[in-house]
Amino acid sequence: MLREFLRKQDSFKLDERNIPKLFKDCCNKIYSSKKIRSYIYESVFNKPNSYQISFKNNENNFYKQRVAFLDNNLKADYFVQDIGNFEIINSIKEFYNDKEILDVCAAPGGKSILLSTYGFMVEALDKSQSQIDKFKQNIKRLNIDIKITKKDFLNSKINSKYNSILLDAPCSALGTFRRNPDVISKIDRKRLKINQDIQLKMVDKSLNLLNNGGVLVYIVCSFHSFETMGVIDKILQKHKNINIEDIQSDKMIKKENGYFINPYSFKEYGGADIFYVSVLRKQQ
Numbered sequence: 001m002l003r004e005f006l007r008k009q010d011s012f013k014l015d016e017r018n019i020p021k022l023f024k025d026c027c028n029k030i031y032s033s034k035k036i037r038s039y040i041y042e043s044v045f046n047k048p049n050s051y052q053i054s055f056k057n058n059e060n061n062f063y064k065q066r067v068a069f070l071d072n073n074l075k076a077d078y079f080v081q082d083i084g085n086f087e088i089i090n091s092i093k094e095f096y097n098d099k100e101i102l103d104v105c106a107a108p109g110g111k112s113i114l115l116s117t118y119g120f121m122v123e124a125l126d127k128s129q130s131q132i133d134k135f136k137q138n139i140k141r142l143n144i145d146i147k148i149t150k151k152d153f154l155n156s157k158i159n160s161k162y163n164s165i166l167l168d169a170p171c172s173a174l175g176t177f178r179r180n181p182d183v184i185s186k187i188d189r190k191r192l193k194i195n196q197d198i199q200l201k202m203v204d205k206s207l208n209l210l211n212n213g214g215v216l217v218y219i220v221c222s223f224h225s226f227e228t229m230g231v232i233d234k235i236l237q238k239h240k241n242i243n244i245e246d247i248q249s250d251k252m253i254k255k256e257n258g259y260f261i262n263p264y265s266f267k268e269y270g271g272a273d274i275f276y277v278s279v280l281r282k283q284q
């Protein structure tokens with residue numbers, strides 16, 4: 001068998017032809033540029049870089065002076081986060097007028113921690129104890145204060161109202177395909193519909209907790225239309241008092257009601273995970 005493989009190894013070469021059609025269909029829907037799509041397909045077969053984010057600007061770092069590669073050592077005052085994740089939070093933070101934020105799906109804490117380095121006071125919720133444990137370890141190591149509560153957001157009563165809410169919703173994680181190649185072959189319409197139902201319930205509940213004039217940021221690490229534009233489209237049909245804000249970023253692509261990370265724009269850093277983000281403002 002091994003001899004057979006060695007003789008034919010060129011025909012086993014991994015390239016674009018090996019990528020399932022469903023995955024390509026998702027890409028086609030979002031990225032009209034062939035250059036970007038080819039880059040995404042190429043990155044399926046390349047090991048992604050891991051990054052660490054500094055607490056403060058550091059002139060030795062690259063890309064906005066907060067990001068460094070993660071080799072073997074995680075430096076003190078740094079935490080692990082994908083560069084695309086960093087771009088998302090960096091470009092939406094200006095929409096939050098109120099520095100007190102409710103992060104409803106917060107663990108293991110990447111986005112909460114980044115927001116707190118920008119001076120936000122984060123109240124964090126998550127329903128998973130194991131993820132919360134990781135979050136607590138992170139903030140202990142970094143010596144920062146974030147109030148973390150174990151709570152099922154959909155099944156618990158929250159009495160307060162907020163001006164700033166972050167919903168980094170559970171999803172298929174399709175946008176992390178470089179780290180989790182399994183997601184490529186697991187695209188399943190039925191599962192995506194179930195995810196969308198949960199995402200819709202979460203956005204609905206978040207909007208109910210939002211004061212007039214307040215901002216909800218919806219994020220998923222996916223680029224399937226059901227979990228991204230599909231969710232916000234249904235929300236806008238139901239809630240007539242929501243405006244979608246324009247984000248200024250040369251590293252994202254504008255689509256219906258939101259933006260997708262453009263991994264090609266991170267080429268010189270080794271690419272990025274793909275996220276979708278939409279900034280929803282409740283009218284006064």
Ligand SMILES: C[S@@+](CC[C@H](N)C(=O)[O-])C[C@H]1O[C@@H](n2cnc3c(N)ncnc32)[C@H](O)[C@@H]1O
Nearest residue numbers: 105106107108109110111126127128152153168
């Ligand atoms: C995409 S991850 C969040 C990642 C996190 N925001 C970060 O930046 O590190 C989604 C999280 O939602 C949590 N989750 C799922 N359903 C939930 C629910 N009903 N209530 C609260 N948290 C939930 C999961 O435990 C998971 O930690």
